[in-house]
Amino acid sequence: DSGVTQTPKHLITATGQRVTLRCSPRSGDLSVYWYQQSLDQGLQFLIQYYNGEERAKGNILERFSAQQFPDLHSELNLSSLELGDSALYFCASSGPTLSSDTQYFGPGTRLTVL
Amino acid sequence: AQKVTQAQTEISVVEKEDVTLDCVYETRDTTYYLFWYKQPPSGELVFLIRRNSFDEQNEISGRYSWNFQKSTSSFNFTITASQVVDSAVYFCALSEATLNSNSGYALNFGKGTSLLVTP
Numbered sequence: 001d002s003g004v005t006q007t008p009k010h011l012i013t014a015t016g017q018r019v020t021l022r023c024s025p026r027s028g029d030l031s032v033y034w035y036q037q038s039l040d041q042g043l044q045f046l047i048q049y050y051n052g053e054e055r056a057k058g059n060i061l062e063r064f065s066a067q068q069f070p071d072l073h074s075e076l077n078l079s080s081l082e083l084g085d086s087a088l089y090f091c092a093s094s095g096p097t098l099s100s101d102t103q104y105f106g107p108g109t110r111l112t113v114l
Numbered sequence: 115a116q117k118v119t120q121a122q123t124e125i126s127v128v129e130k131e132d133v134t135l136d137c138v139y140e141t142r143d144t145t146y147y148l149f150w151y152k153q154p155p156s157g158e159l160v161f162l163i164r165r166n167s168f169d170e171q172n173e174i175s176g177r178y179s180w181n182f183q184k185s186t187s188s189f190n191f192t193i194t195a196s197q198v199v200d201s202a203v204y205f206c207a208l209s210e211a212t213l214n215s216n217s218g219y220a221l222n223f224g225k226g227t228s229l230l231v232t233p
Contacts, residue, residue, distance in 0.1 A: 002158070002160075002161070031219075033218075033220060033221075035221075042223060042224075042225050042226070043205065043207075043221075043223040043226075044223075045220035045221065045222070048218040048219070048220060050218075055218045056218025056219075056220060058220055088157065090159060092159075092221075094219070098219075099211075099219065100147045100209045100210065100211050100219040101219075102149070102161055102164045103161075103221060104161060105151070105158065105159035105160075105161070106158075107157065107158045108157055108158065108159075110157075
């Protein structure tokens with residue numbers, strides 16, 4: 001158990017819909033990262049937050065957004081869903097400093113878009 | 115741009131065999147970090163090791179060992195006396211040590227090597 005929690009574990013929805021994935025980092029960690037794992041693209045970095053502020057953006061679509069709240073949990077919002085958005089979404093946390101510390105991953109949320 | 119290559123897509127071994135998973139990386143940075151993660155069939159990503167670019171000492175942890183060679187930009191992972199529980203996908207990853215405005219300290223993953231250990 002990494003100490004990072006993600007909910008829900010599974011999510012099935014239809015094209016065009018909007019979903020929210022939730023992540024709680026390990027106690028004491030201030031950085032939260034979101035990654036997408038798909039068969040064709042592999043593991044790709046989406047976005048990073050540190051202590052409530054966005055710090056870096058990777059290959060995140062404009063239909064996707066995220067935020068980190070004062071209690072440090074983070075949410076990833078995916079809207080206007082397409083079939084190709086079906087993937088495993090991971091959250092990872094590190095910290096407490098803004099550095100290249102080890103990232104510990106949550107169990108992931110498996111999103112299926114029908 | 116950083117790049118991580120895991121040329122072995124799938125490896126199949128019989129229990130108790132030794133197996134080496136290859137990882138080759140590219141980066142222009144002089145300071146960086148290398149990682150290995152394990153993804154068992156259950157799907158979670160489990161951290162195995164983190165090395166910085168200044169520490170080329172090989173590391174051993176039980177049946178696991180890592181060989182970091184800066185001269186060949188490789189960070190290979192060996193499992194000695196493999197067991198069925200080692201069956202998983204193994205990912206090598208690279209991150210910069212200085213904050214990059216585009217990628218932060220994001221991990222750049224290889225495509226992974228799927229290891230199957232049969233009894």
